[in-house]
Amino acid sequence: MDTLRFITCGSVDDGKSTLIGRLLYETKLIFEDQLEALKEDSKKFGTQGERLDFALLVDGLQAEREQGITIDVAYRFFATPKRRFIVADTPGHEQYARNMATGASTAQAAVLLIDARKGVLTQTKRHSRIVSMLGIRQVALAVNKMDLVDWSQPIFDEIELAYRCFAQDLGFDTITAIPVSALEGHTIVDPGYAAMPWYEGSTLLDWLETVPSIQHETALPFAMPVQWVNRPNLDFRGFSGRIASGSVKLDDSIRISPSGVTSAVKEIITYEASQEVATAGQSITLVLEDEVDASRGDVIASVAHPIECADQFEADLLWMSEHALLPGRPYAVLIHSKSASVTITHIKHRLDINTGMHLAAKTLGLNEIAVVNLSFDRPVPFAPFSENKRLGAFIVIDKLTNETVGAGLIRFALRRAVNVHWQALDVTKSARAKIKHQEACCLWFTGLSGSGKSTIANLLEKRLHGDGKHTYILDGDNVRHGLNRDLGFTEADRVENIRRVAEVAKLLVDAGLIVIVAFISPFRAERQMARGLFSPGEFIEVFVDTPLDECERRDAKGLYAKARRGELKNFTGIDSIYEPPQSPEIHLRTVDMKPESCVDQVIRLVNKRSGTA
Amino acid sequence: MSKGVYSDLESESIEIIREVAATAAKPVMLYSIGKDSSVMLRLAQKAFFPGPIPFPLMHIDTGWKFREMIAFRDRAAREVGFKLLTYTNPRGVAERIGPITHGSAYHTDVMKTEALKQALDLHGFDVAFGGARRDEEKSRAKERIFSFRAPGHRWEPKAQRPELWNLYNTRIHPGESIRVFPLSNWTEADIWQYIRRENIPIVPLYFASMRPVVKRYEQWIMVDDHRLPLEPGEKPQMRMVRFRTLGCYPLTAGIESSATTLDQIVAETLGATTSERQGRIIDHDGAGSMERKKQEGYF
Ligand SMILES: Nc1nc2c(ncn2[C@@H]2O[C@H](COP(=O)(O)OP(=O)(O)O)[C@@H](O)[C@H]2O)c(=O)[nH]1
Numbered sequence: 028m029d030t031l032r033f034i035t036c037g038s039v040d041d042g043k044s045t046l047i048g049r050l051l052y053e054t055k056l057i058f059e060d061q062l063e064a065l066k067e068d069s070k071k072f073g074t075q076g077e078r079l080d081f082a083l084l085v086d087g088l089q090a091e092r093e094q095g096i097t098i099d100v101a102y103r104f105f106a107t108p109k110r111r112f113i114v115a116d117t118p119g120h121e122q123y124a125r126n127m128a129t130g131a132s133t134a135q136a137a138v139l140l141i142d143a144r145k146g147v148l149t150q151t152k153r154h155s156r157i158v159s160m161l162g163i164r165q166v167a168l169a170v171n172k173m174d175l176v177d178w179s180q181p182i183f184d185e186i187e188l189a190y191r192c193f194a195q196d197l198g199f200d201t202i203t204a205i206p207v208s209a210l211e212g213h214t215i216v217d218p219g220y221a222a223m224p225w226y227e228g229s230t231l232l233d234w235l236e237t238v239p240s241i242q243h244e245t246a247l248p249f250a251m252p253v254q255w256v257n258r259p260n261l262d263f264r265g266f267s268g269r270i271a272s273g274s275v276k277l278d279d280s281i282r283i284s285p286s287g288v289t290s291a292v293k294e295i296i297t298y299e300a301s302q303e304v305a306t307a308g309q310s311i312t313l314v315l316e317d318e319v320d321a322s323r324g325d326v327i328a329s330v331a332h333p334i335e336c337a338d339q340f341e342a343d344l345l346w347m348s349e350h351a352l353l354p355g356r357p358y359a360v361l362i363h364s365k366s367a368s369v370t371i372t373h374i375k376h377r378l379d380i381n382t383g384m385h386l387a388a389k390t391l392g393l394n395e396i397a398v399v400n401l402s403f404d405r406p407v408p409f410a411p412f413s414e415n416k417r418l419g420a421f422i423v424i425d426k427l428t429n430e431t432v433g434a435g436l437i438r439f440a441l442r443r444a445v446n447v448h449w450q451a452l453d454v455t456k457s458a459r460a461k462i463k464h465q466e467a468c469c470l471w472f473t474g475l476s477g478s479g480k481s482t483i484a485n486l487l488e489k490r491l492h493g494d495g496k497h498t499y500i501l502d503g504d505n506v507r508h509g510l511n512r513d514l515g516f517t518e519a520d521r522v523e524n525i526r527r528v529a530e531v532a533k534l535l536v537d538a539g540l541i542v543i544v545a546f547i548s549p550f551r552a553e554r555q556m557a558r559g560l561f562s563p564g565e566f567i568e569v570f571v572d573t574p575l576d577e578c579e580r581r582d583a584k585g586l587y588a589k590a591r592r593g594e595l596k597n598f599t600g601i602d603s604i605y606e607p608p609q610s611p612e613i614h615l616r617t618v619d620m621k622p623e624s625c626v627d628q629v630i631r632l633v634n635k636r637s638g639t640a
Numbered sequence: 641m642s643k644g645v646y647s648d649l650e651s652e653s654i655e656i657i658r659e660v661a662a663t664a665a666k667p668v669m670l671y672s673i674g675k676d677s678s679v680m681l682r683l684a685q686k687a688f689f690p691g692p693i694p695f696p697l698m699h700i701d702t703g704w705k706f707r708e709m710i711a712f713r714d715r716a717a718r719e720v721g722f723k724l725l726t727y728t729n730p731r732g733v734a735e736r737i738g739p740i741t742h743g744s745a746y747h748t749d750v751m752k753t754e755a756l757k758q759a760l761d762l763h764g765f766d767v768a769f770g771g772a773r774r775d776e777e778k779s780r781a782k783e784r785i786f787s788f789r790a791p792g793h794r795w796e797p798k799a800q801r802p803e804l805w806n807l808y809n810t811r812i813h814p815g816e817s818i819r820v821f822p823l824s825n826w827t828e829a830d831i832w833q834y835i836r837r838e839n840i841p842i843v844p845l846y847f848a849s850m851r852p853v854v855k856r857y858e859q860w861i862m863v864d865d866h867r868l869p870l871e872p873g874e875k876p877q878m879r880m881v882r883f884r885t886l887g888c889y890p891l892t893a894g895i896e897s898s899a900t901t902l903d904q905i906v907a908e909t910l911g912a913t914t915s916e917r918q919g920r921i922i923d924h925d926g927a928g929s930m931e932r933k934k935q936e937g938y939f
Pocket residue numbers: 037038039040041042043044045046074075082096097119171172173174175207208209210211
């Protein structure tokens with residue numbers, strides 16, 4: 028029996044929970060003891076007086092019952108003789124829209140609820156866009172609470188028309204509008220209600236039982252990401268994974284991406300017996316003819332249709348965190364079985380959820396959708412989401428909090444990585460440094476404004492220069508006059524500021540210089556990103572640790588006073604945070620140290636590196 | 641479904657189990673000896689075949705399991721060849737904590753919830769598989785497949801990570817952990833049909849048989865050993881009963897049934913009018929009791 032996974036969504040109080048409770052009840056999926064508990068709960072929490080409140084069957088969390096709302100996506104199960112169903116009951120509240128995306132991502136169809144009295148709302152549009160973006164193509168529009176509008180055909184027709192107009196560009200294959208009353212149970216399971224003689228269409232359950240559930244992935248060429256390499260002993264090497272598309276049979280020729288190595292299928296292993304063929308959706312283990320290498324995140328595909336690799340993409344992105352997306356910041360990313368690091372290089376436009384208009388944006392906030400350009404730190408095998416969901420979907424993870432902050436769908440690869448090859452140069456970094464009798468490195472000073480970064484950095488450069496070293500200082504204020512003149516002090520601009528400086532520092536280190544960077548650089552993530560640009564040991568983080576009140580007492584440039592008066596916005600330490608380093612290479616506590624002794628401490632490390640001390 | 645071809649449901653679970661093996665530092669599979677654990681065990685065998693299961697299974701022994709369950713557990717470990725760990729809360733043993741003397745809630749707290757946390761901390765497991773299904777209980781219906789736990793094993797139902805597609809975020813900080821539920825999308829009927837299709841061994845208590853029982857709170861409690869004190873005038877009687885779910889023995893009630901084969905059990909399950917949790921005395925503590933237990937670290 029096949030399974031249909033569908034989601035229900037709509038605004039708060041449109042009646043989703045009631046509708047699902049009704050479906051479970053009518054398909055006899057509610058047990059007697061649950062019905063008993065429901066009767067009790069209906070008396071205690073119910074909103075329906077003496078009637079059963081079906082919503083209480085599905086509002087599972089205590090907090091939900093107390094607030095009378097659905098917070099998190101709940102999964103429900105029922106079956107009819109025709110099909111097995113998994114329902115993702117998704118919440119309507121705006122702040123929980125990310126949970127709706129969770130439910131939509133695995134669904135094949137959507138039931139959108141509309142309150143007949145209210146018509147198409149902002150939430151309906153928002154949810155429709157998320158549903159559309161996540162690739163759902165079959166939609167039922169359940170116009171609920173028809174009992175409260177006297178079963179009026181004009182009202183129903185008007186809502187259907189309004190929705191069809193709105194949904195024109197959303198790419199749905201079918202939209203089926205059905206007038207229902209979840210509370211009284213009309214046109215959900217039983218067809219033809221006397222008060223609505225004008226409606227002769229299908230019931231909601233009819234629709235659910237007949238809407239196509241096939242996955243077009245089966246018709247595509249074979250591809251399977253390697254999820255796990257099965258190597259129990261030296262004599263066996265199998266590649267385990269779930270087939271993303273197509274089918275594979277014994278002796279088929281395959282190609283592995285990104286290595287490009289080819290081989291043939293020797294065995295398809297499952298528990299009972301080896302198989303002749305396996306198809307999309309199945310978890311299997313492949314044994315290949317040749318002793319080839321493949322690791323987690325590689326993709327095995329039909330030799331005639333190898334999977335492409337790229338590191339720059341255009342993608343749709345849904346942001347799911349209260350912390351804004353910052354272009355330029357490195358995030359962790361997971362695409363099929365491949366982990367990598369990604370930065371959003373450019374937000375092409377943000378989508379206005381109500382009008383579908385394209386808006387300019389520098390960052391993205393919670394629940395916002397945008398089209399972005401992304402840059403991975405390495406080429407990854409992929410396919411556009413519209414062709415192959417499993418090879419085109421990815422999640423974005425904050426590297427520090429480990430929260431899942433974004434969900435993305437690849438549109439296509441930007442061919443930039445292929446066209447802009449790294450120029451391989453004959454004179455190397457170490458050759459350039461050697462001729463200067465030094466080891467190139469980047470001394471990265473971070474600390475609050477007024478902590479003493481520039482003072483110490485200056486003294487340090489003088490000393491190094493005196494010792495015959497070749498140095499260069501990148502100072503925050505100076506760089507802001509030129510290279511970064513176009514950037515302000517918002518979180519997004521601060522990230523871009525650091526990204527550019529880190530890249531410049533990297534070029535200068537490549538030139539063989541000892542580079543001193545003196546930037547507040549308040550966020551750990553960007554300092555981490557800067558560190559990642561350098562070879563191990565080349566990046567030396569120097570924490571100029573001066574307490575805020577001391578900096579404010581010094582206030583050499585009068586900035587703290589200004590910030591306190593509210594004349595300077597986003598000032599670090601006042602209304603913008605500073606994240607101190609957790610394990611800097613050098614920790615300078617300036618309160619009980621003279622600048623000269625601070626410099627001594629840095630010099631000692633520099634000398635140790637070049638082996639002259 | 642032809643033999644050997646994995647269904648979608650099965651494939652999804654296998655994918656989940658492999659994902660943990662591929663990403664966790666030190667995973668463990670919680671093994672409760674029940675039917676769901678038996679299915680989960682079979683799926684783990686399939687996930688890594690022809691290799692062995694690359695992590696241990698752990699049983700939190702409350703000291704009040706039916707005797708047949710313990711015998712079955714040890715036999716399964718021998719026959720399947722997995723590494724079995726067992727753990728019992730030493731405080732509970734020292735203080736002689738039991739469901740009859742201390743009440744079901746306190747017993748469960750100490751011998752299951754607290755014991756589980758102790759065992760996970762003792763071994764330093766970062767990921768633990770559990771056999772829970774979403775159709776079992778309302779707060780489970782809302783739980784992610786990869787369910788993140790803050791330090792101290794706390795579940796924050798309002799701060800669950802979004803879980804999209806089959807992309808599971810397994811990144812955690814030291815001290816945090818993840819509970820993983822490969823059977824999330826299975827129903828009780830799926831479990832029984834699968835056990836039948838695959839011929840998976842299960843504890844004989846699931847099959848109806850004449851057993852000594854007493855009637856309490858309108859339910860049949862089995863007299864498994866001398867530790868169940870009989871009320872004045874109460875006399876064990878022999879009845880045809882079986883269990884839909886197996887917990888600690890005085891806390892799990894049997895149902896009258898004549899189903900002695902898997903076919904009969906499947907038929908009975910499909911026609912059942914009460915939920916399997918009805919036989920679990922712990923759930924009757926009140927609405928939200930499971931959610932509270934889970935927040936505190938219960939599976
Ligand atoms: N009159 C009427 N009320 C309904 C109908 N469906 C739901 N309701 C009521 O609308 C309110 C919100 O329903 P609920 O299912 O909790 O909405 P949810 O927030 O979308 O899950 C409850 O008081 C329901 O009883 C309907 O068809 N007719």
